[in-house]
Amino acid sequence: MISLIWTLINAHYGLSKKKIQYIVNKKGLWEPFLLIAVFAFLFIFVGPLFVNLQGLMIDQYKQLGLEGLFLNNAILVTGMFGFFLGIFLVINEFFYTKNLNLLLSLPIKPKEILAAKMILILIDLFWISLLFLLPSLVIFGIKTSADLLYWVTIFFILAFSQTFPLLLQIIVLLPISRYIHFGKHKDFFVYFMSILLVVVVIGFQFYVTNDLAGSEFSQEKMIQMLSNPQGMISQMGKGYPPAFLGVKALLSSGFQQFYWLCSFVFMHLVGIYIALLIGEKTYYRTYLKLQDHYHDKDDSAKALSIEKTMVSEGSYRSLMRREWRYFLRVPSFAFNGFGNVIVFPLLIVVFFFAKNNPEFQQFISFFQTAKDYVLPVGILLGSTVGSMNMLASTIFSREGKMLDEIKVLPVRSDMIFKVKLSHVMLMSTIGPLSVSLIFLLLFNSGLPSVLLIFLISELLVLFLNLLQIALDATFPNLTWDNPQKAMKQNINGLYTIILVFGFTGLTGYLGYLLREKLSGLQMTMILLIIGLIGVILSYRLAKKAVQKFLMKDYCRN
């Protein structure tokens, strides 16, 4: 069992490959150092701000006697993140990875394979806990001078923090997948879950903004809530039991603490057992059905009218068509690509429809008082939304093993560059376009201003996209076994976040500092100049990087 888990982890993270690369061949040693540098940068510059914010929150909760709510929220938010991200991990690990063909042929019990796969997903999800939960728990412990038992309890809370979300996913996904025969429509299933996720997030946002802004949330209700904090935690605990038990275990003392901790651990162990039971009963049959689909020898597929489909196109159009088909037919690519540029504008629209929302009214009045700066703010917003597409920074990584197919074609690298850039720009344009529309419809900005917002945002998006293309052409991640790894688990995505937010943050901050000296129009002109110079320089850089990349050997022998 240990060997199985270790082998799966090794294959999943490519540990042996990395060991050979870094230790034996001593190649690409800068990669881990760069990663450490990025985290150190975040730790040094964002860390203190985060600690201060958390400290302030704890103080506020403490004043209201609701410190338990702080811990409750930390556990709940971590669980929610785990649940939504985990859905994709579960689908990938249980239905996409090809290692099951091998594992099923080995003399291992189904339960052992399921347990090993669950552990692998838990390790992936554990990173979320390290990022969201651990700092909150540590800061809370330091702030409240917690005793030794608190720190021991943290260990258990952290260790099981992603278990409940995973159990929910397994309990929901595996039986459903059996009855709706998603083996035959696995891509559709991923699309469906992805859209459902977006709808849930938007619905949640809509509910929260409406509920808090609505008249139902009265002062009376607030007083009632504050007068009985324990009752409130219990109420929330009904929705998410691990948070309830976790908070109880963390805040109690003596025997009670031990009792709640045991309850917390026991609940998770029982949950794991049930998940294994359900998995064993439903998953294997589903998986075998999935295999039946692939070995379907039924030739009843409609006889193809070859004549109709065989129409010649130019190289550019044909390559473009390939790009679109590949993008749209791989759910991970399509959802991540569209999601990144669409979700943010959608949230603003939801804000708008949440009538009487004070935050939105505040937002509108802020724009009305600072009308002079609508242009630069809109441009930066548009460029950020457009360039956070994750498509440019994975432009060649997404090719994976298919790269040979491209390299062997009789087309120049310039053509491939042109096609890929056009595709990325078409997708990115959704960002500036939707932001421009929001400014036109919601903030009543004039048409000339909106046009300027669109055009200059688009220019900056082009600049930032070109830099991302150069990045991916220089450091592509071609050795992935499932498409999710080419997008979400691609380190270039992290660099993109730093690049895009770094650019927006820096220019925005400089604009804020110089707000007394520069008018909105002058700032707009500066952004235009940055865009123009940036595009000229980065176009050459990206083109050369692509040429070099397509000449480079990526032999996988």
Added chain:
Amino acid sequence: MITVKNFSKSYSEGQFAVKNITLEVKDGEVFGFLGPNGAGKSTTIKSIVGLLHPTSGTIQVNGYDICRESVKAKYEIGYVPDEATLMEKLKGVEYLNFIADMYKVDNQLRRERITKLTEAFKLTTALSKTIDTYSHGMRQKLSLVAALLHNPGVWILDEPIVGLDPESAYRLKKMMKAHSKSGKTVFFSTHVMEIVEKICDRVAIISKGELLFLGTVEELKKNRGNSTIEEVFLEVTKSEAQQDDFSYLDSD
């Protein structure tokens, strides 16, 4: 015609996958490229089609240098890789259309060739399905059809028989012979010695990156005392397989 001159390929400094190979594959020839696993066959083939770049030496296909005139050289080539990595999410017909567009095959010719080739390999009904539903053999067949679609002068096939059913394998061998008879070139690698004996005009044997033999099958056999081609191959590559004792496999 393929001309390889003093070709070497190194992936890491000082370690050569292929060392100083020189060979010429003439028009009208079926040329077999043999060698044990890891000998450097695929590296050589990938370099000929432009997937890898030579560390030193030159490679020309029908007079075009694969590095300096890569686009022109690629038009001359029909390449089947050892592992058919095709775009899984495309339908078979979409993939073939894409390849035809890339090689600028006009409508009439593509219709003709797709119809004939897919019928020959019994792939017509599968064309409307996405490639991810194809078996290994079907992918290999699709890869073959794609490679031959633009009527290339030079066929470069990396272990093309692997995964094919006997009927398709027979047809492919016939096609290779016919192609060479029409004055064009077939360069292929294989581990199946019977095929080498049956269809190859000339062969090259490579081991540990070095060219050990270049000539006709008859010359090869004559030099080694007329043994079978399999025995000759083992001898040339200094294999110890003939001395192996496998009695331990079934001992209690």
